[in-house]
Amino acid sequence: MKALLILGLVLLCVTVQGKVYERCELARTLKRLGMDGYRGVSLANWMCLAKWESGYDTRQTNYNPSSKSTDYGIFQINSRYWCNDGKTPRAVNACGISCSVLLKDDITQAVKCAKRVVRDPQGVRAWVAWRNRCQNKNVSQYVRGCRL
Numbered sequence: 001m002k003a004l005l006i007l008g009l010v011l012l013c014v015t016v017q018g019k020v021y022e023r024c025e026l027a028r029t030l031k032r033l034g035m036d037g038y039r040g041v042s043l044a045n046w047m048c049l050a051k052w053e054s055g056y057d058t059r060q061t062n063y064n065p066s067s068k069s070t071d072y073g074i075f076q077i078n079s080r081y082w083c084n085d086g087k088t089p090r091a092v093n094a095c096g097i098s099c100s101v102l103l104k105d106d107i108t109q110a111v112k113c114a115k116r117v118v119r120d121p122q123g124v125r126a127w128v129a130w131r132n133r134c135q136n137k138n139v140s141q142y143v144r145g146c147r148l
Helices: 001-015 023-032 043-054 100-105 107-118 128-133
Strands: 061-063 069-072
Touching: 023 043, 043 128, 069 100, 100 107
Parallel strands: none
Antiparallel strands: 061 069
8 A cells, every 4th residue: 555655656757747848759740740840940959949948848838927927838839829828817828728728748739739829929928938049059969979
């Protein structure tokens, strides 16, 4: 009985922790989901963005007190404009999804929403981390050695 309780606690911890992608695993997944070159954004730029927004962690969240909104998931997609978390005032939900789907280990919905974000006039510049860490930089290291 004690062993089952310990096993249950271990599984709970793993579930709550979420998925932190290994760099090349994420690169292959993003490529498979059509991100390489989407709207002119290279795979290396998407990888750089995900690194600095979430550390490749699907369960990453960040609350923004000034806008009373939250960023969700591997791309840190904001609840003010792109998803519905049920608590952000005047949320737009342009992706038409619940923010909770952005926290899943399967990043298919997160990718669909990120594609929606870059179709907006601001494009990839919507992400502050991309502007500060990736724009006009050599980002090739984010895909180097990944055998894509």
